[in-house]
Amino acid sequence: MKIVTILGARPQFIKAAPVSRALRRTHVEILVHTGQHYDAMMSDVFFSELGIPAPDITLNVGSAPHGAQTGRMLEGIETVLLREQPDAVLVYGDTNSTLAGALAAAKLCIPIVHVEAGLRSFVRDMPEEINRVLTDRLSTLCCCPSETAREHLAAEGITGGVTVVGDVMLDALTDTAARVANDPARLTALGVEPSRYLLATVHRAANTDDVVRLRAIIGALGAAAEPVLWPMHPRTQHILAREGIALPANIRSVEPFGYLDLVTALQHARAAVTDSGGLQKEAYWLGVPCVTLRDETEWTETVASGWNVLADADADRILAGVRGAGPSGAARDAYGIVGAAERVVAAMEQRFE
Numbered sequence: 623m624k625i626v627t628i629l630g631a632r633p634q635f636i637k638a639a640p641v642s643r644a645l646r647r648t649h650v651e652i653l654v655h656t657g658q659h660y661d662a663m664m665s666d667v668f669f670s671e672l673g674i675p676a677p678d679i680t681l682n683v684g685s686a687p688h689g690a691q692t693g694r695m696l697e698g699i700e701t702v703l704l705r706e707q708p709d710a711v712l713v714y715g716d717t718n719s720t721l722a723g724a725l726a727a728a729k730l731c732i733p734i735v736h737v738e739a740g741l742r743s744f745v746r747d748m749p750e751e752i753n754r755v756l757t758d759r760l761s762t763l764c765c766c767p768s769e770t771a772r773e774h775l776a777a778e779g780i781t782g783g784v785t786v787v788g789d790v791m792l793d794a795l796t797d798t799a800a801r802v803a804n805d806p807a808r809l810t811a812l813g814v815e816p817s818r819y820l821l822a823t824v825h826r827a828a829n830t831d832d833v834v835r836l837r838a839i840i841g842a843l844g845a846a847a848e849p850v851l852w853p854m855h856p857r858t859q860h861i862l863a864r865e866g867i868a869l870p871a872n873i874r875s876v877e878p879f880g881y882l883d884l885v886t887a888l889q890h891a892r893a894a895v896t897d898s899g900g901l902q903k904e905a906y907w908l909g910v911p912c913v914t915l916r917d918e919t920e921w922t923e924t925v926a927s928g929w930n931v932l933a934d935a936d937a938d939r940i941l942a943g944v945r946g947a948g949p950s951g952a953a954r955d956a957y958g959i960v961g962a963a964e965r966v967v968a969a970m971e972q973r974f975e
């Protein structure tokens with residue numbers, strides 16, 4: 623098979639690492655980086671740390687309003703697809719890069735493979751939800767991380783070309799956790815003591831662009847009894863600077879982490895506080911209690927198991943969540959077992975060869 627893979631944002635680099643490795647053993651992959659994320663610590667570091675091959679094509683679209691950003695990607699990806707004529711286009715997750723890749727392929731009648739299909743928040747004013755719903759609708763092969771995801775697709779009438787493969791992020795996390803387990807100097811360099819700090823990440827538009835919510839989140843973290851380590855997304859950095867918001871003394875904001883530092887910091891945190899989708903699952907797999915700064919989640923299994931608590935941007939709920947402990951001994955196997963990347967490639971071979 624000849625596959626064109628579209629990547630653009632940080633979580634997609636992580637998901638692509640194990641799949642690209644499996645795919646390239648016997649197939650040709652052409653990697654397109656849209657340039658949605660462009661800072662070294664939002665992009666390059668993941669390629670070098672996770673051994674992802676350098677992109678064959680970089681579109682350098684950068685930041686722009688959603689329509690302009692997606693439109694620039696669409697035009698660039700179409701040119702690549704016309705030239706390369708792949709057997710299929712591979713897209714991941716729910717970003718504007720995902721939708722642009724799917725739409726460009728669909729218009730050229732090229733089959734689409736969507737990894738992380740069937741996720742739903744049921745909140746239509748969330749840009750990621752629009753991207754997911756449309757990408758699933760256009761896809762030839764929907765690779766779901768869980769049975770719940772398959773059920774969401776079935777409820778929308780999508781039943782053909784659907785397969786539950788498990789979660790490719792578990793593959794990436796398992797590899798990386800094993801690497802950092804033998805590197806105690808990495809934790810020391812982060813300047814934190816094991817199990818005596820919280821790890822925070824905040825980047826969703828709903829939390830950063832609404833300053834009342836952002837202030838409530840910061841207030842709650844400031845009232846927590848322990849130090850907070852906060853690798854800060856550029857969007858959040860810009861807004862704090864623009865609004866002149868100062869951080870309480872117990873919060874230490876640092877540049878975004880690469881994946882090795884992120885996994886190290888999460889593994890040893892007493893709890894995580896986040897609005898990231900990926901971090902909710904990574905905390906669950908590592909057995910770290912998580913407080914999610916949203917009122918809903920796509921990863922409902924993490925909440926049902928007791929490892930994740932939804933706190934929205936409500937200071938009291940955030941603090942109550944942070945003070946609680948994880949459930950003892952609850953199973954953490956809702957997203958299958960390691961090997962999802964191989965199962966994605968096997969499903970593609972079955973469908974396209």
Ligand code: UD1
Pocket residue numbers: 631632633658659660661664665685686716717718719749750825826827856857860899
């Ligand atoms: C995107 C995805 C989201 C994913 C997240 C992971 C969409 C709609 N959202 O949101 O699903 O969870 O990535 O991080 O695609 N910026 C920089 N440097 C960078 C990247 C971004 O400064 O390298 C700033 C820019 O000011 C930009 C803002 O961050 O305007 C937001 O970037 P955007 O491309 O909209 O994506 P994310 O918010 O990161």
